[in-house]
Amino acid sequence: MAQAIPTASIDVPASREIGRLRSDTPGPTLIAVAAIHGNERAGIEAARRVLRTLARREGLIRGELVAFAGNLAAARVNQRYIARDLNRAWAEEHVDEVMRKAPADRDAEDKEQLELLSAVEEAKARARGTVHLIDMHTTSASGIPFVLFGDTLRQRRFVCELPLTIVMGLEEQVDGVLSAFFTRRGCVTCAVEGGQHTDPTSVDNLEAALLLAAESAGIFGSGLLAETAAAHALLERRRGHLPRVMEVISRHAITPEDKFEMVPGFANLDRAHADQLLARDRNGPIRAPRAGMVILPLYQGQGSDGFFWGREVSSARLRASEAIRHLELDKFLHLLPGVERDPTHPSRFFVHTRVARLYPLDVFHMFGYRRIREGDEVLTVERQPG
């Protein structure tokens, strides 16, 4: 590991591409995205370090590792974004709308988005194997690094190689994230939260995560690089006593009018006991409904997620859900009373809550259906295909 440096002193790259290493030997592609939130610079330096490490071992490398800055304009002014959050902008309809806009009507993030999209698409077009994408973030609260991903079996296998705490069901809580967009376009993706924005150790965490992601993607053979042992040890150490796998149950969405304020002192993943005071807003105190996990508490002005609420997942439960998904028993979910398959979308169900009120959503969680949207007496539950 290189010497820890303050993240504020990390140079923002002059152009979108931070660096690229392409082997003559065909193989997988790993695309790393850093600073899609402009104030999260740690990933830029982490990508530079991993590119340097792998450049020294070029003979062992196959395929390609390429790193891009996500929101260059916001990174230059060290803000999360200029006009709007670039990591909430990747619904297909929105991307189409941005592409149709006249250039003069495009805001700062529209331009960033189109450039980033074409850079990633070019990397995909020249790929000679499976394309992986890792999106690197940091958080406003302090805490351990962790990984989140859309719950497909392919993506589970990719992230399970990383010795990071896994938070399931978080990506599905938020619409329009980059990683989900590229999962729909055939990539194997995940996002890593590396620690607190200005903490120099966040760079080390993201460096370790990116190096191990390159190994997991197959950019170099498993165990071939001596540096991976140190990366493993670092991430194991950071996890401490927190569970290996947890899942999100709900999202506490906020608007500026809510005057939401998180109680100080929560880490980005933290245990809470039943009835513990978590936050306050204009309606009064917000307490933990039961013992569980607080995930990504908001300690900065910008953002629409107050916090997420979750719980620990046992490894037995994880194995069980993998086994039943291999059997594809979800073919039969529509036979449950009040449950209907969307005829236009094979991975989406409608649950009529008047009839099916008593079904635990756990049944859907087991099959990876973690994207849940509430409508009038109907829940829409969905997962990524695959």
Ligand SMILES: [Zn+2]
């Ligand atoms: Zn972020």
